[in-house]
């Protein structure tokens with residue numbers, strides 16, 4: 725049933741993108757050591773989802789567009805100061821700090837997936853990048869693995885900060901942002 729106090733903020737692509745992405749990252753995380761086929765497919769899924777999201781950031785619905793939520797650094801810092809002082813204003817789309825985090829994750833996620841494809845190509849001679857590493861020196865193996873693990877660890881730090889940001893904004897504005905990203909709707913109140 726539709727609620728007249730609510731408006732549609734997140735389109736279906738954003739909602740499907742987000743929850744499939746979170747699931748794919750979770751699958752990649754829990755299969756990293758034992759289920760290489762699931763780990764690699766989770767990585768390809770992440771890459772496809774993020775590619776679609778980059779395009780949608782330019783042609784998607786109002787709040788899906790980068791122009792709606794990417795703000796200059798001074799505005800983002802001022803917003804964080806307002807959060808610390810409990811006087812941050814409410815945004816219907818992403819707030820400036822959330823927007824910066826979205827861009828950071830959309831840049832880091834493909835790097836994690838691509839570095840994983842490089843490891844897979846080098847160690848298993850499999851995947852789309854296998855051909856690139858035929859003549860690579862042995863020492864690359866540990867370097868590529870280290871890079872992939874470092875980037876994945878950095879992603880986990882960003883996800884942790886992302887979840888903290890969602891929790892803080894939800895508490896400060898007394899709204900359930902997780903529910904909004906599921907239903908696509910937010911309350912109209914200021």
Ligand code: HEM
Nearest residue numbers: 738742746749750817818819822826829883890901902905
């Ligand atoms: C690996 C896990 C996750 C990743 C990589 C991730 C990434 C993202 C990205 C890229 C967005 C921007 C959505 C868009 O504009 O397309 C976003 C938004 C959001 N995410 Fe996540 N997310 C993850 C897990 C979660 C989880 C577990 C929750 C909740 C429990 C969550 C809650 C949210 C919410 C509420 C928003 C919208 C924030 C707002 O209202 O501005 N995320 N996330």
